[in-house]
Amino acid sequence: MPISFDLTDSTSLARDHFRAMARDQMRPISRKYDDQEHDLPTEWVDWYWRNGRSGTPKGEGPSDGFIQICVQTEELCWGDAGLYLRTPFAGLGGSAVSAAGNKEQKARFLSVFRGDGNPAWGAMAITEAQAGSDSANLLTTAERDGDAYILNGTKIFCTGGEGASQVEGGFVVVWATVDKSAGRGGIKAFVVPAGTPGMTLVGLENKLGIRASDTATLQFDDCRVPATNLLGSAEVKKQKAEPSASSGDKGFKGAMATFDASRPIVAAMAVGVGRAALDCVLEELAGHGIVARYDAPPTELTAIERDVMEMVTELQAARLLTWRAAAMMNAGKPNSLEASMAKAKAGLAVTRITQKAVELLGPAGYSKKLLVEKWMRDAKINDIYEGTQQINQLIVARKILDYPSSMLR
Numbered sequence: 001m002p003i004s005f006d007l008t009d010s011t012s013l014a015r016d017h018f019r020a021m022a023r024d025q026m027r028p029i030s031r032k033y034d035d036q037e038h039d040l041p042t043e044w045v046d047w048y049w050r051n052g053r054s055g056t057p058k059g060e061g062p063s064d065g066f067i068q069i070c071v072q073t074e075e076l077c078w079g080d081a082g083l084y085l086r087t088p089f090a091g092l093g094g095s096a097v098s099a100a101g102n103k104e105q106k107a108r109f110l111s112v113f114r115g116d117g118n119p120a121w122g123a124m125a126i127t128e129a130q131a132g133s134d135s136a137n138l139l140t141t142a143e144r145d146g147d148a149y150i151l152n153g154t155k156i157f158c159t160g161g162e163g164a165s166q167v168e169g170g171f172v173v174v175w176a177t178v179d180k181s182a183g184r185g186g187i188k189a190f191v192v193p194a195g196t197p198g199m200t201l202v203g204l205e206n207k208l209g210i211r212a213s214d215t216a217t218l219q220f221d222d223c224r225v226p227a228t229n230l231l232g233s234a235e236v237k238k239q240k241a242e243p244s245a246s247s248g249d250k251g252f253k254g255a256m257a258t259f260d261a262s263r264p265i266v267a268a269m270a271v272g273v274g275r276a277a278l279d280c281v282l283e284e285l286a287g288h289g290i291v292a293r294y295d296a297p298p299t300e301l302t303a304i305e306r307d308v309m310e311m312v313t314e315l316q317a318a319r320l321l322t323w324r325a326a327a328m329m330n331a332g333k334p335n336s337l338e339a340s341m342a343k344a345k346a347g348l349a350v351t352r353i354t355q356k357a358v359e360l361l362g363p364a365g366y367s368k369k370l371l372v373e374k375w376m377r378d379a380k381i382n383d384i385y386e387g388t389q390q391i392n393q394l395i396v397a398r399k400i401l402d403y404p405s406s407m408l409r
Contacts, residue, residue: 009059022079033212070268077272082212093122121163125155142176161216198223209377267346270382347383
């Protein structure tokens with residue numbers, strides 16, 4: 001499908017709006033909350049809840065839709081990816097409700113984020129100790145008991161899990177099996193509101209990067225949730241073939257549909273971090289009189305110029321793949337292949353770009369004098385969550401070759 005490389009007037013205005021927000025509100029406290037990992041970044045949370053949700057400026061003409069969301073994400077992660085993940089919003093939990101919930105559920109669980117109450121968070125809990133990239137292997141159970149389900153199990157690496165499970169108005173979308181023998185067909189999603197008895201925050205991760213964000217372990221012990229909190233159909237279908245995210249019941253398929261929407265956002269996060277590192281490199285080099293000569297013959301380029309040009313190319317390729325996946329979302333077209341391509345490329349690109357940035361800047365890049373070493377640490381998670389590099393490459397290969405998972409592992 002054709003895609004324009006020019007942003008609409010509305011998206012250009014939104015980009016400038018969020019760039020200013022990232023520069024003025026996030027960058028000044030970026031180092032502070034990298035050092036104080038488990039402290040709530042109240043300056044950012046309170047400011048965003050009062051001012052950041054008020055909407056973005058709208059220009060003339062149509063919006064870029066999901067592309068604008070990716071542009072917004074890139075700008076805020078240029079500011080600080082950890083603070084972005086700690087922003088009070090519905091997050092991946094909201095994406096799951098939007099992808100698999102009905103009209104009443106969307107109104108019930110998402111209205112708080114449009115209201116005037118206290119800051120709130122949403123989160124999604126899929127990963128377990130034995131079920132990381134293989135989400136279909138999860139063991140958390142949901143047993144029907146009258147008009148409710150009883151959840152038991154433990155979820156790890158839950159981004160935003162502290163705020164979503166503890167603060168009134170928040171919620172966690174928990175993926176659990178109602179029938180293990182049904183495989184993927186038995187996996188369903190349940191919205192568990194913050195403070196529900198039986199849902200316990202048992203720990204927070206100490207992380208390499210994105211340290212301003214909260215990454216939680218949540219335990220569910222006879223956690224009772226109303227049956228009306230089930231997202232999608234309660235029907236269990238035995239499945240032999242791989243499910244399609246766009247057909248039928250929205251249990252495991254709903255999770256996959258959520259990834260199709262969230263992977264381009266993670267790719268945009270990676271682009272934002274990569275651009276932050278690249279901008280810093282260009283600024284520091286310019287201060288020493290070094291500017292890449294794009295019009296010079298290849299044989300005359302210095303090693304530094306070649307490195308900078310490769311960084312620029314990698315970043316732009318990742319951004320355009322991200323916009324491609326977003327454009328397909330806008331058009332209502334299946335984008336599993338494109339979402340995984342964008343995620344895989346961006347995760348690899350940001351890792352390379354930030355490592356090269358530290359290398360080019362030498363001792364200054366390795367020290368805390370600049371934020372470059374932080375961006376290198378922040379970068380790696382983009383190659384891991386929402387499906388590792390290897391998993392996304394497998395998805396791409398399966399889609400291109402039209403192979404089921406049983407034939408290509």
